[in-house]
Amino acid sequence: MDKLARSAEEAIRNIPDGATIAVGGFGLCGIPENLIAALRDRGTSGLTIVSNNCGVDDWGLGLLLANRQIKKMVSSYVGENKTFEQQFLNGELEVELVPQGTLAERLRAGGAGIPGFYTPAGVGTPVAEGKETRTFDDRAYLLERGIKTDYALVKAWKADTCGNLVYRRTSRNFNPLAAAAGKVTIAEAEEIVDIGALDPDEIHTPGIFVQHVVLGRHYEKRVERRTTRSPKGENE
Numbered sequence: 001m002d003k004l005a006r007s008a009e010e011a012i013r014n015i016p017d018g019a020t021i022a023v024g025g026f027g028l029c030g031i032p033e034n035l036i037a038a039l040r041d042r043g044t045s046g047l048t049i050v051s052n053n054c055g056v057d058d059w060g061l062g063l064l065l066a067n068r069q070i071k072k073m074v075s076s077y078v079g080e081n082k083t084f085e086q087q088f089l090n091g092e093l094e095v096e097l098v099p100q101g102t103l104a105e106r107l108r109a110g111g112a113g114i115p116g117f118y119t120p121a122g123v124g125t126p127v128a129e130g131k132e133t134r135t136f137d138d139r140a141y142l143l144e145r146g147i148k149t150d151y152a153l154v155k156a157w158k159a160d161t162c163g164n165l166v167y168r169r170t171s172r173n174f175n176p177l178a179a180a181a182g183k184v185t186i187a188e189a190e191e192i193v194d195i196g197a198l199d200p201d202e203i204h205t206p207g208i209f210v211q212h213v214v215l216g217r218h219y220e221k222r223v224e225r226r227t228t229r230s231p232k233g234e235n236e
Contacts, residue, residue, distance in 0.1 A: 001162060002161045002162075003161060003162060003163045003207070003210065003211060003212055003213050004161045004192065004213055004214070004215075005186075005212050005213065005214040006214075007038075007214060008034040008035050008037070008038035008188060008214050008216075009038045009041070009042070010214075011035065011038070011186045011188075011212045011214045012035055012038050012039050012042065012044075012153075012186060013042070015039065015042075015044055015150075015151055016044070017044055017045050017046045017047075018045075018046040018047070018048075019044070019047055019048070019150045019151055020047075020048040020049075020050065020149045020150045020151070021047060021048070021049055021050070021149055021150065021151045021152065021153060021182075022050045022051070022107060022147070022149040022151070022152040022153075022177075022178035022181045022182050023036070023049055023050070023051040023061060023152070023153045023154075023178060024051075024152070024153065024154035024155055024173065024174050024175030024176075024177075024178040024179065025051065025052065025053075025060065025155065025171075025173065025174060025175070026052050026053070026170070026173035026174055027052075027053060027080070027223070027224045028055060028056065028059060028060050028221075028222045028223060028224055029170055029171050029173060029223075030155050030167065030170070030171030030172065030173050030174075030175055031055065031060045031061075031155055032153040032154055032155040032186075032187075032188050032216075033060070033155070033188075033216065033219060033220065034188045034214065034216045034217060034218075035153045035155075035186060035188050035214070036060060036061060036063060036064065036153065037063065039064060039069070039153075040063045040064055040067055040069065043067070043069065044069060045068070045069045045071075046069075046071050047064065047069055047070050047071060047072075048070075048071065048072040048073075048074065049061060049064070049070050049072070049073055049074070049075075050074040050075070050103075050107070050147055050149055050178075050181075051073070051074075051075055051174070051178075052075060052076050052077060052100065052103065052173070052174050053075055053076065053077045053078060053080065053081075054070075054073055054075060054078055054081050054084050055080075055081065056080050056081055056222075056224055057081055057082055057083050059220070059222055062081050062083060062084075065081065065083050065084060065087065065093075066083050068087075068092070070093065071093070071094060072093070072094040072095070072096070073093065073094070073095050073096070074096045074098060074103070074147070075095075075096075075097065075098065075103070076097065076098055076099065076100040076103050077100070078095070078097075080224045080225070097127070098127070099121040099122055099127065101119075101121060102119055102121050102122065102127075102144055103147075104174065104177055105117060105119065105144070106144055106145065106146055106147040107146075107147050107174070107177035107178060107180070107181045108146075108177050108180070108181075109146030109147070110146035110147040110148040110149070110180075110181040111148075111177065111179075111180025111181045111209070112146075112180070113146075114146050115145065115146055116143050116144060116145045116146060117143075117144055117146070118134060118136065118141035118142065118143055118144070119141060119142055119144055120139060120140065120141050120142070121142070122142055123140045123141065123142055124140075127142070128142050131143055131144070147181055148181055148183065149178075149181055149182050149183065150182070150183055150184065151182050151183070151184050151185070151186065152178045152179055152180075152181055152182025152184070152185040152186070153178070153182075153185075153186055153187075153188075154175040154176075154178050154179045154185065154186075154187045154188075154205075155167075155171065155175060155187070155188055155189075155216070156175070156187050156188070156189040156190075156204075156205070157171065157189065157190055157191070158189055158190070158191045158192075158193060158198065159187055159189035159191075159192050159193075159210075159213045160192065160193050160194060160195050160196075160197060160198050160207070160213075161192065161193075161194065161195055161213065162195050162207040163185075163187065163205075163207030163208075163209070163210030163211070163212075163213050164198055164203045164205070164206060164207040164210075165179065165187055165189065165203065165204055165205035165207075165210060166198060166202055166203060166204055167204050167205075172204060175204075175205070176204050176205050179205045179209050179210060180205070180209050182209075184211050184212075185209055185210045185211055185212075186210075186211065186212045186213075186214070187205075187210050187212070187213050187214070188213075188214050188215070188216035189213060189214075189215065189216060190216055190219065191215075192213060192215050
């Protein structure tokens with residue numbers, strides 16, 4: 001089945017206001033830049049975003065935040081985004097902070113059809129509020145629910161027209177988890193090849209999890225914070 005969309009704008013056009021979306025990436029590594037920009041341009045609002053972080057003020061999911069298109073974030077790390085801080089403190093943004101390993105497992109569980117699991121992470125902290133606690137082998141565990149979202153936006157290195165995806169090195173990060181958790185998954189890729197061109201043993205996300213694929217363009221591939229040091233001996 002050919003799942004190729006002609007543009008990022010076409011790929012995301014059916015995402016409605018109020019949708020819940022899982023977004024791949026870690027910091028700014030492996031984020032679906034083109035799909036996020038298209039969603040920003042379309043103005044889709046009232047979104048709940050499930051992602052490890054919310055980008056930075058002027059890039060990644062930070063673009064949607066600055067445009068006030070996000071009503072709730074479910075994430076692990078928000079420390080690089082001043083807009084996030086301001087909207088949260090002003091009561092404009094709902095935030096559910098989730099330990100990073102728990103977030104990864106909640107997405108994996110949702111993609112695997114598992115409704116919930118127990119984890120020791122967060123016991124005795126605000127993360128535990130309102131959650132069932134059980135004891136196994138004299139240790140307390142929280143019941144965490146799997147996450148299944150309306151849509152998922154992910155970024156691949158290579159894809160074929162059937163939606164099979166290959167990620168490159170650390171840019172794999174949360175992308176396979178998000179791809180499996182979305183009821184409708186939209187993937188952008190740096191290169192799209194014909195069916196059969198990908199080695200089956202190298203495919204990270206099978207096409208059964210992906211409904212739409214689009215060729216990404218003009219990647220900036222920014223980093224959140226660049227740190228350098230003086231050449232050796234300069235300050236000695």
